Amino acid sequence: MRIKTVVLALGMLLIASSPAAAHTLSIPAAKQMLRQQAVRECKGNCTAVTINRCRHHTPHRVSCHGRATFRNGKVCTWVGVAIASHRTSKVRLLPREVVCRKP
Numbered sequence: 852m853r854i855k856t857v858v859l860a861l862g863m864l865l866i867a868s869s870p871a872a873a874h875t876l877s878i879p880a881a882k883q884m885l886r887q888q889a890v891r892e893c894k895g896n897c898t899a900v901t902i903n904r905c906r907h908h909t910p911h912r913v914s915c916h917g918r919a920t921f922r923n924g925k926v927c928t929w930v931g932v933a934i935a936s937h938r939t940s941k942v943r944l945l946p947r948e949v950v951c952r953k954p
Contacts, residue, residue: 876942878905881913881933888931888944889917896921902931911935914947924954 886902893900897919905915914932921927929949935942 875910876913876933876935878907878913878915881905881942882915884933884942884944885915885917885931889919893919893921896923898922911937917946925951927951 882902882905886900889900889902890897899920900917901919902915902917905913907913912932912934914930917929917931919927927949928951930947932945932947933942934945
């Protein structure tokens, strides 16, 4: 009887923990999504886009520093934030602290 109770309790823990783990966000995945968004926003006008210095704030939230160099010499830097939804598999991408300098 005790073995059945332990097995049942362990099974319930595994079931309860799997949905939360499914919505965690890895740094490489966040970095890739933020880079893709930056390239889309450049619309072919960038000569270089870099995303680096990423860190987790929570298992669901990652921030990275980004930099884009445009053909006219303008350089923009920002902090990109990727947030995985707790309820769905969607990830929100938010730019923060955008600073652009002219050549």
